[in-house]
Amino acid sequence: MKSILLTGTAGFIGSNFAPYFLEKYPQYNVINLDLLTYAGTLENLKECEGNPRYKFIKGDICNRELVEFIFNEYDIQGVIHFAAESHVDNSIKNPGVFVQTNVTGTFTLIDVAQKYWMKKPFEYKEEYKGCRFHHISTDEVYGTLNETDFFTEETPYAPNSPYSASKAGSDMIVRSYQETYGLNTVITNCSNNYGPKQHDEKLIPTIIRKALAGESIPIYGDGKNIRDWLYVLDHCKGIDIVYHTGKQGNVYNIGGRNERTNLQIVDAITTILDEKVPHANKSYKELITFVEDRAGHDRRYAIDATKLETKLGWKADENFESGIVKTIEWYLQKYENT
Ligand SMILES: NC(=O)c1ccc[n+]([C@@H]2O[C@H](COP(=O)([O-])OP(=O)(O)OC[C@H]3O[C@@H](n4cnc5c(N)ncnc54)[C@H](O)[C@@H]3O)[C@@H](O)[C@H]2O)c1
Numbered sequence: 001m002k003s004i005l006l007t008g009t010a011g012f013i014g015s016n017f018a019p020y021f022l023e024k025y026p027q028y029n030v031i032n033l034d035l036l037t038y039a040g041t042l043e044n045l046k047e048c049e050g051n052p053r054y055k056f057i058k059g060d061i062c063n064r065e066l067v068e069f070i071f072n073e074y075d076i077q078g079v080i081h082f083a084a085e086s087h088v089d090n091s092i093k094n095p096g097v098f099v100q101t102n103v104t105g106t107f108t109l110i111d112v113a114q115k116y117w118m119k120k121p122f123e124y125k126e127e128y129k130g131c132r133f134h135h136i137s138t139d140e141v142y143g144t145l146n147e148t149d150f151f152t153e154e155t156p157y158a159p160n161s162p163y164s165a166s167k168a169g170s171d172m173i174v175r176s177y178q179e180t181y182g183l184n185t186v187i188t189n190c191s192n193n194y195g196p197k198q199h200d201e202k203l204i205p206t207i208i209r210k211a212l213a214g215e216s217i218p219i220y221g222d223g224k225n226i227r228d229w230l231y232v233l234d235h236c237k238g239i240d241i242v243y244h245t246g247k248q249g250n251v252y253n254i255g256g257r258n259e260r261t262n263l264q265i266v267d268a269i270t271t272i273l274d275e276k277v278p279h280a281n282k283s284y285k286e287l288i289t290f291v292e293d294r295a296g297h298d299r300r301y302a303i304d305a306t307k308l309e310t311k312l313g314w315k316a317d318e319n320f321e322s323g324i325v326k327t328i329e330w331y332l333q334k335y336e337n338t
Pocket residue numbers: 007008009010011012013014033034035036037038039040041059060061062081082083084085086087101105136137138139167189190191192193194199
């Protein structure tokens with residue numbers, strides 16, 4: 001039985017991934033390392049509790065001693081690295097922790113993995129041959145787009161926020177371990193995710209929560225910034241495919257070809273809420289309020305996922321219309337129970 005280290009699984013994407021992975025692969029022990037910052041909660045991992053192949057460890061990916069202990073204690077034979085500071089607005093207010101967690105944390109993890117698995121550059125220890133480090137990254141490293149282009153794996157990096165710059169830095173560290181040491185790495189750069197378990201601070205949960213509370217729904221600037229939205233379980237399936245079948249040293253973009261402006265997002269959600277939980281003959285749309293734009297707000301992100309689709313056979317199962325209904329149903333339950 002192999003032990004795989006997953007980091008950051010008390011957060012949004014990791015906590016969707018961990019139960020999916022545990023159920024699909026009975027041959028893995030899954031060790032979860034998460035600091036439980038404001039962004040992570042064990043509530044998100046309730047489905048995994050009690051599973052004998054699931055172990056949770058509270059701790060910091062920057063803590064080298066702890067990471068070394070985990071590799072030795074559990075004989076880690078693969079890493080899927082989600083842990084990060086992830087909210088752009090926070091990175092504008094407090095960039096230092098983004099550099100610490102996203103850059104130093106990724107360095108610490110990959111350096112421990114390389115030393116644990118390899119004898120010397122380009123030579124794995126016999127028992128660790130093939131052990132892989134999968135780094136989870138974002139399309140934000142590519143910067144912002146005009147109205148027609150798409151991000152491909154060849155798009156030059158041009159990060160614009162401290163968040164995306166710190167993720168770009170972590171991607172470069174992973175790349176260097178591939179090139180310098182021959183460590184088996186893959187990187188996935190994904191577009192905006194939505195779905196269950198996302199932190200309240202992010203756009204879609206904010207829209208739903210504010211609407212239900214009858215509070216104004218804040219939309220940045222003119223609301224015309226475009227993001228390419230992917231249902232979180234489709235991201236998890238893409239990660240699984242790349243982890244198991246992606247080519248060593250490769251980068252794969254993951255995206256659902258579901259571009260929407262923020263105005264389209266708020267419109268879709270309020271339309272569904274108007275049907276599902278009508279509110280005193282008023283539309284939730286009346287709560288939409290434009291607020292001062294985010295500093296350095298990227299205008300458009302859009303992913304070309306052709307490589308992942310054609311080389312590894314991944315395809316998104318949800319489109320935005322189907323995924324957003326599932327998402328709203330999940331948050332309705334959450335907010336009605338709090
Ligand atoms: N959410 C998106 O739309 C999106 C899109 C593309 C890529 N990503 C990437 O996916 C990954 C997961 O994103 P998310 O949205 O789930 O983030 P999140 O903020 O919801 O969760 C991050 C998790 O990491 C943990 N963490 C933070 N600092 C840590 C540290 N020093 N040591 C250990 N754990 C720590 C937090 O406690 C939290 O549980 C990130 O690397 C992010 O950059 C996210």
